[in-house]
Amino acid sequence: GESVGLHLPTLSVQEGDNSIINCAYSNSASDYFIWYKQESGKGPQFIIDIRSNMDKRQGQRVTVLLNKTVKHLSLQIAATQPGDSAVYFCAEVSSGNTPLVFGKGTRLSVIA
Amino acid sequence: SQTIHQWPATLVQPVGSPLSLECTVEGTSNPNLYWYRQAAGRGLQLLFYSVGIGQISSEVPQNLSASRPQDRQFILSSKKLLLSDSGFYLCAWSSWTPSGSNSPLHFGNGTRLTVT
Numbered sequence: 697g698e699s700v701g702l703h704l705p706t707l708s709v710q711e712g713d714n715s716i717i718n719c720a721y722s723n724s725a726s727d728y729f730i731w732y733k734q735e736s737g738k739g740p741q742f743i744i745d746i747r748s749n750m751d752k753r754q755g756q757r758v759t760v761l762l763n764k765t766v767k768h769l770s771l772q773i774a775a776t777q778p779g780d781s782a783v784y785f786c787a788e789v790s791s792g793n794t795p796l797v798f799g800k801g802t803r804l805s806v807i808a
Numbered sequence: 809s810q811t812i813h814q815w816p817a818t819l820v821q822p823v824g825s826p827l828s829l830e831c832t833v834e835g836t837s838n839p840n841l842y843w844y845r846q847a848a849g850r851g852l853q854l855l856f857y858s859v860g861i862g863q864i865s866s867e868v869p870q871n872l873s874a875s876r877p878q879d880r881q882f883i884l885s886s887k888k889l890l891l892s893d894s895g896f897y898l899c900a901w902s903s904w905t906p907s908g909s910n911s912p913l914h915f916g917n918g919t920r921l922t923v924t
Contacts, residue, residue, distance in 0.1 A: 798852040799851065
């Protein structure tokens with residue numbers, strides 16, 4: 697399959713540890729944010745989203761934190777597993793029915 | 809449930825040949841549709857998006873074009889491929905909402921295009 701993320705920042709985490717992936721966004725008008733996971737040769741898969749009226753949202757093993765003051769978004773993965781190895785993208789959008797703007801991505805590598 | 813189909817999964821084409829990639833969505837009506845390209849080691853570059861039949865917005869001027877002949881069909885085309893057109897092409901859809909509130913994009917599994 698397609699090899700993505702050859703030159704992307706890499707985060708290496710021991711299996712069972714927690715992972716934190718960070719993203720800085722540039723548009724202060726952005727009001728909707730999404731995290732995606734992309735495995736090699738596949739399309740990005742939706743993980744979790746958050747709107748600007750919230751600063752934290754939790755899913756299954758994942759938490760997204762939004763700090764609008766410093767325009768920072770993070771994805772926390774609890775008890776990281778080998779299946780979490782992938783490239784993770786954040787995305788932002790500022791108004792309805794307009795396209796998302798994607799960040800550059802971070803490769804997460806889980807060490808068994 | 810909604811599904812998105814892209815084909816072919818892989819494609820090898822010579823320089824100067826035409827291109828047609830097709831994407832269809834099932835299980836939803838009047839979706840927003842998108843074409844993205846992803847070069848190796850890079851993020852996602854938006855190429856085209858469409859909010860309705862016959863309505864196409866181009867984000868990047870290049871030798872590619874898009875068409876939406878039906879509500880749930882989105883086609884990416886080129887008359888003459890360049891080497892620089894090689895990449896991983898992703899189709900995506902999102903729900904259209906009257907209020908304009910955003911919804912996530914849902915991606916297909918992509919087409920890996922190699923121009924030789």
